[in-house]
Amino acid sequence: MRWRSGSGASQWSKICSEYSTSEVIKTLNRLAQTVSRGTKNAEIKFDSWKNSGQGTSPGQDGGMSNSKYIQPLHKRLISLNRNGSTSPKDVSLAMNAYAKMYQCMQGEIKLQLKQYIKELFPKAQSFMPLMNEQDFSLVLNAMSKLNMFDEQLLMHANHVLETNLNDVSKLTKGNNLISQLTPQSVALILNAFAKANVKMNEQVLTFMIKDYVMENINSFLVKHLVILLHACNKMDVQVSMVLPILDHLDSVLERDKVYTLQLVSTALYTFAKYNIVPRKFLQGLNDGFTSVFFKNATEVQLTNIYHAFAKLNIRNQVIISQLNEAAKPLLSSMTMQGLSIIYYTLSRLDYKHEAPELNVTLLKKILERLQLSKILATTGQLLPIHMINICFGLCINLSNRIKLFQIFLNQLRSLHDFYTRYQQLRNDNLLKNYPDKRRNVLLELIGTQGIYQLHVIILEIIKKHRLDHFNLDLIRYFHCLFEDWNAIVDSKGLGSKSLDSNAFWEHLVEPNIKTSQIHKQVQCTLEEMVKSESKPFILCSEYDALPFTVDIVVSSHL
Structure with missing residues (x-):
């Protein structure tokens, strides 16, 4: 009416x-x-x-x-x-x-x-x-x-929380904010500060995680645990502080065995953010996963699970087959992010022989989406990392289709140019941390993972096809890309330390990259070795989100 x-x-x-x-x-x-x-x-x-x-x-x-x-x-x-x-x-x-x-x-x-x-x-x-x-x-x-988010309001909220925490005389009374905390309010407060990227008072944050959560952990619902764990991950809370929470979540999921698709999706995605395999939870999943379980699944729910399986190297063939069946009806309407996640995951988990038709369909749908590349890029639905992950999947699948590499890598160059020109389209806070716009796109939308994978992709192409099939513009682009990356590392004084991404699209550009100690030691050793060589070398260290693949790539300078 x-x-x-x-x-x-x-x-x-x-x-x-x-x-x-x-x-x-x-x-x-x-x-x-x-x-x-x-x-x-x-x-x-x-x-x-x-x-x-x-x-x-x-x-x-x-x-x-x-x-x-x-x-x-x-x-x-x-x-x-x-x-x-x-x-x-x-x-x-x-x-x-x-x-x-x-x-x-x-x-x-x-x-x-x-x-x-x-x-x-x-x-x-x-x-x-x-x-x-x-x-x-x-x-x-x-x-x-x-x-x-209003920064002044959040800073004031910080002050109010700190004041209430330090007001010991009121901690036992009902009119004190800290004494009134509930599992839901703790989760929502932490989530707000994490999303706003406003630094939370350390004293309050420590109290909430180490004192309140640990003392009341049995009162937290799974959804509240998931929210606060995501928040802690974004705020770079020490993993040692949240490990007991992750272990408790794993135990609760294994104990209750009352699974919904949304719960499984968010829980697995949470564990993947911390690169921790929920072994107890996974043991109970086989019985709960049926075709009925995936009825009415959404793209986000499915891709969260695909993403977690790829990152945690979970090779459960039964569940992957059911995921694939649930994903097939959604492929026609799926976003580029969803398509690239599925293709990347199946490649990483070496599932190409079990689902050859699905891989062909995925590539076909991806190529169809590229016909709308300008529209998709304008709305932030097509990103450089999508093209990199697809090419990385092609490498893992030992693809000899040089034409596909040409299409996706040329699209990568076009997207890099696009986001350099239109950096403010997606978010007012996007890509403003670095004065050079082109390098900002490289740092924020490609990141360490993208650079590592590009090294592997280029080396694989050189080994099989050389660079004869690429035009000079594309070769020049990659030369400038790696030069820019080295300049970013040098200017930030990070050496071999991995760089972070703001991760507006968290599935594919991983935030909070932490290089393991053994990787650092190998990297430092290689750096000392190549210093004595007459030719310059590129060293690209992989971070711990990509297990069971090549850890260090050493190549003569292209």
């Missing part, structure tokens, strides 16, 4: 202008609950807000656009804010309602909802010292859901 005249909208605005604070909040939350039960791009219907607030409605003979429902409510909320008629709970509940609606809507309304939350930031900041743990975590979680 949609109104064709402006009378209904005017009537609704008049009603909202007379609402009290509680009526505004109640109506917003009822609308949020309604759209969250619907599908993407949900529309607010008459029944969504009928009998909410004062029980008054603008009329039952039509409907309005989503923005015309929400705008008068927000206008009234801001007016009440200015008059001092709102409480900390009012602000947190309003932000939470906007965040819920944001996740279920599409189009311009999403921009409006972002603006509405932004307008509540100052009030939320002023209220933070008065908030309980629920309101405090709701405010931070609303920012997380919209991926929109």
Whole structure:
């Protein structure tokens, strides 16, 4: 139902202008609950807000656009804010309602909802010292859901947490934020700071992980453990601090044996982030994985599992076969990231002989997607690392199809040029850490993993085909690429240390790269050896996310 005249909208605005604070909040939350039960791009219907607030409605003979429902409510909320008629709970509940609606809507309304939350930031900041743990975590979680963070608000949140932690006299009382913490609030708070890339107070972070979590670990749901482990990974929390949590998660998953696809997907992805194999969990997976288990699987759920299997070198043929069957119906609509993850995983796990038709289909779909390369790149759906991973898969599969290498490597060069020119399309914070834009793309969107794989790819091509099949522009590109990488390493004074990636697309550009001690020792030994050689050498060290492949590549300078 949609109104064709402006009378209904005017009537609704008049009603909202007379609402009290509680009526505004109640109506917003009822609308949020309604759209969250619907599908993407949900529309607010008459029944969504009928009998909410004062029980008054603008009329039952039509409907309005989503923005015309929400705008008068927000206008009234801001007016009440200015008059001092709102409480900390009012602000947190309003932000939470906007965040819920944001996740279920599409189009311009999403921009409006972002603006509405932004307008509540100052009030939320002023209220933070008065908030309980629920309101405090709701405010931070609303920012997380919209991926929109206010640095001043988060710094103030840091201060409030530290103040409450150090206020020993109140730790046993109910009005202290730290004493009110719950497993959910801890997970949401850590997640917000991790996503915002704002450094959390070390004292508070240590307390939450070592004291609160370990003392209350049996009260944490699996989803809360997964959230806080992801957050700890992003914040570079020492692995020794989270190992007991990972071990507990492994035990809980093995003990409960009540698996859903979403749980398996997120749990395996979490263990993969830490490069730790959940042995207890994996023992119980065979019985739970059936064709019914994968019914209605999404691309993200499947690719999370593929990614984890590749990174942890899990070669369970039964589960991989079931994954493949579940993925086949999705291939036509799958993103380039999904296609490249599956092809890369099957190559890494040496599954090409068991699924030759699937490999052919994957390459066919990938080539089809490249026909839309400009559109996909503009929306951040086609990245340099996709092309590198596909070529790396071709190398593992011992492919002699030089034409495919030409297509994908030329596309890599085009994407590098594209992202150099349009660095701000995907994210305002993307690629701004390095003054040279071209090198920034190399550092942020290719990274250590990409450079390592490119060395292997080029050496494999030289061994089989030489470089006769490549044009001079492509050869020049790779020469400049490796020169730029060496310059980045030298300018940062990192030597053989692996470089990190911001990992906006975490599946393929791995964050938090940590070279193992043995790799460092081998690297240093090789460096000393090649210093005595008359010819220059390229040394490229692989990091620990790629087990059971060549660790060190030594090659004469191209």
